[in-house]
Amino acid sequence: MAQQIIFYILALAIAVFSILAVTSKRVIRSATYLLFVLLATAGLFLLLNYHYLFAVQVTVYAGGIMVLFIMSIFLTHKPGDQFITRMSWKVRSSAFLAVAGLVLCGYIIVKNVTRVYSYINGNELQMQDLGTTMMGTEKYQYLLPFEVISVLLLACIIGAILIARKEKSPMNPPQGDMD
Amino acid sequence: MNYSQPLELTGIISTLDTFFRNNLTPFWATFIEGALILIAILAAYAIIALALIYIERKITAFFQSRLGPNRLGKYGVIQSIADMVKILIKEIIQINDVDKFLFYAAPFFVIISSVLTFGAIPFGMGLQAVDFKIGIIYVIAASSLGVIGVLLAGWSSNNKYSMIGAMRSGAQFVSYELSAAFSLMTIVVLSGTMQLSEIVENQRYAWNLFNGHIPAMIAFVIYLISGHAETNRGPFDLPEAEGELTAGYHTEYSGLQFGFFYLAEYLNMFIIAAVATTVFLGGWMPIQIKGLDAFNQVMWYIPSYVWFFAKTGVLIFLSLWVRWSFPRMRIDLLLNLEWKYLLPINLVNILLMVLMVLAGWTLSDWFPGLFAIAP
Amino acid sequence: MLKFHFIRKIFFILLDTNNFKITQNIPPSGFRGADINNMNPFIKYISGIFTAVKSLLGGMLVTWRELWRKKVTMQYPENRDTLVISDRWRSELTMPHDENNEHACTACGICMINCPNGTINVISKTIETEDGKKKKILDKHIWDYGMCTFCNLCVITCPSDAIIFNNDFEGAMFDRSKLVHQLNKPGSKLREKKPLTPKGEQKAP
Structure with missing residues (x-):
């Protein structure tokens, strides 16, 4: 009963803040509403006793990604800037895409809802299980994808450094700091 | 071995629990217990904040060869209560041309993140509100929310000083959070669990700081440095550098709104010290030596929360000592310290810890008769 | 360049x-x-x-x-007894009276003239002495604490050294009118001039 009430509150929050995030005129407010959506999703995970997912959701999305979003908004926008939606065909096409995605996801969820229930048995996930699953090499263990993703991220980081790095010619010492 | 623990609060807590369970339906019992815990946490939050403000002002004064507050009450002990009353009755100034919603929401982010982290700290035996299996990740997650409040406060104040302060705070927090998390992970490798209560239990005979000797000590120092930087204090207080930014991100706030920032700053200092205590210094566990039952009994007579607050107090003192010893760092030096020193050292350190645990070079592996928990 | x-x-x-x-x-x-x-x-x-x-x-x-060094903070209201205020500190204008309730002010008004912002008001009155001469003596020497800039010009220019600044710095009042001081005590009178004698003789007894 209590769980249901909390679920409805969270679901309502997710729905309302999602709509606010895409309709808000100010981009920083959109980011804040998106943050609320992410936090409410984290709340759903907590409701399901998925503590690890909850913590990761909060750390990575709310604490990490949103901070980067907000920082980049700071760097690119002036306070008080407002969005002006001009091209209505863009709005219409994205609305169509959103509805299509909703239908697809809804179909998948409705089809698989019983199977999802069997996964969610309400027990707290052991960190050891999670660790061995992520680091094991047997069936249903994911060391290879894990490592591949880490190599991919490393490549991204090195690429970013290469792009951002200033060329330093050996003849001239860096003179920017002297002035 | 069971020791007599006359001053522990576990008896009262379990009595209350059985009383509620026997007299009420499970829903209402849980509800009332939750409400009581909430009240207790908020009360502890406020009281610790007030005590910390007084202690900090006093110690700061001693470091600067002053006397500090000494007029209100004996040695000025109720000075911070007077300050609190002053802040509470102050006018909340309405500012034109700010994003009102974000402006008023920002302090709540800061304080909620602080309270959420505060709840996970084991203050003593049975005195822990939130004890997830993933305790350490929860602490990191909850404390990472605070910076959003700071960023939003800076943005919505519509003031360039606040804005610069918020930008600095964001850069600083995102950088140093990495180091803090990694140094905590080093200890997770050592103790093999993320649950804060289990981490405390594992340190019955040897603190993690000594059990993991060299890497644990490096991790401890790195955690203290990065935790200090996360709370925007000491030599890392660029976001609120008075000389250049008036008060940084909370320049435009007044009254209770400012009070939230102020309270959260002090409590974050406490939380960093408390997490360091729990993870490195044995938490609320009294100092015990295997085999010396008489000594252990004497140590157990001192209640666990006293141990916890004593250890935390030492770390808080250390933080204040650092704060009043070093000048404020420049932003590039600050980021250099993190990205060129702390983070690489930390990564090497975590590898070292993994090798050490695998090779069995911890103190409890070397001297199981003295330090290991299992006989 | x-x-x-x-x-x-x-x-x-x-x-x-x-x-x-x-x-x-x-x-x-x-x-x-x-x-x-x-x-x-x-x-x-x-x-x-x-x-x-x-x-x-x-x-x-x-x-x-x-941290462990002895603190040297002066705690003011408690240390009144041991408080040392520098002699040159000018806080309150006073007119020293001797044991016979006599002062040295001749009511010449030079201090009043020299005061840059009209802080001093010397009110004199004329009396007739026993031998029938008319003489101007001091009636009231009024000094306004609130207006004084403590420039010391009045003390420097006083020909008979009748006024000095003392060290008594606790002059705060709840009422502005209390800041106006009358410097000569009631019933006081001008100190009789010593007979003109060479300096050496004066010190002899």
């Missing part, structure tokens, strides 16, 4: 320590005992950490000593 370039060039010569022996004599700041210039960057990095830790601990030692 040329000068600036020149300075910059010198600076780089100083920085570029591999080519010039000149800097070898200057001990590198923060690091002693080893040649920092010809070092492997990795060793430089590691030793940099240790020197940083060492110097930070040195700084903390300084503040640690400061």
